[in-house]
Amino acid sequence: MSIFNYFLKKEKKSTASVAKERLQIIVAHERNKRHQPDYFPKMQQEIIAVIRKYVNIDDDQVSVQLDNNDDCSVLELNITLPDRSAD
Amino acid sequence: MAKIIVVTSGKGGVGKTTTSAAIGTGLALRGFKTVVIDFDVGLRNLDLIMGCERRVVYDFVNVINKEANLNQALIKDKRTPGLYILPASQTRDKDALTMEGVQTVLDNLAKDFEYIICDSPAGIEQGAQMALYFADEAIVVTNPEVSSVRDSDRILGILQSKSLKAEQGGTVKEHLLLTRYNPERVAAAEMLSVADVEDILAVPLLGVIPESDAVLKASNQGAPVILDHESEAGQAYLDAVSRLLGEEVEHRFLEVQKKGFLKRLLGGKK
């Protein structure tokens, strides 16, 4: 390894720490899904059905997520409405 | 009462069978009557790692289908007293194991054995779930690598929700076994460290097995690596067995070993 490379390398994050950061995000996301209450998937379907009465959307344009914090849970609803010009 | 321990991982090829053979042998060496069951239907290879492939006559599925009784299917290990193997079947029928069948076999083994080690197939589907369902404890085998750690977390989720213990409101006791660990690469920040993996999975550490040439040598010979007392992997497995039995043993082989001048010259191998 040349001296030049050596200094270049110092600037970059080590691959191990990139791996750890990625894992922390994936694992947190998957655990969150795991701790959803049993009614959650059905509620999610119904919310989508209600929205569909008014707007034409695909399943993947809606994300319904439950975030559990220490003392409260937050229901997060994200809907990507279709391009208006497509109407 | 027999203790049922599943060796599981989610991801394939991380060292479950190597570990099942080593831990089973280690427990028998410590004087506990132990049976190791191969749950990997269709892909059996525990018998190869244990070196008893030529003595397989009947298997797990034959016992479940009542084509043979347990005593006919159990293979007594020739090296280690008190150690038995129940081989998997070569059938391609993945549904050959039934929950009731597995339960009956485990109940019968529990009358006779102190430890029942279940070598799980890879994956998180039915086969893996069958292997862990009746477990009291789980050894989660993980490699220091993103997909393996992710899959370990998934299998932990299944242990916590879909095991018999969990369904009864209890918990399966979890152990983390980090295998194929390479201290040189960890020192170079190219590999997740023990601390990183412990941080993410938050499961008590049973042991760290270094990446070691001795594992391949052992599998070539059909002798579990724990019998190779010279090797670091063998010693690390011995330590893990002690910890499984509740003893406090310090972790070894985590740091880069400084090779002496002569060893470096001769290209010392682990």
Ligand SMILES: Nc1ncnc2c1ncn2[C@@H]1O[C@H](COP(=O)(O)OP(=O)(O)OP(=O)(O)O)[C@@H](O)[C@H]1O
């Ligand atoms: N500590 C180690 N050092 C070096 N090689 C290892 C180590 N542990 C396991 N291996 C190798 O990794 C490979 C897979 O091991 P093994 O068959 O035990 O994994 P497995 O999890 O049972 O696989 P499968 O999911 O297919 O059942 C084998 O070639 C084995 O020799």
Ligand SMILES: [Mg+2]
């Ligand atoms: Mg295996």
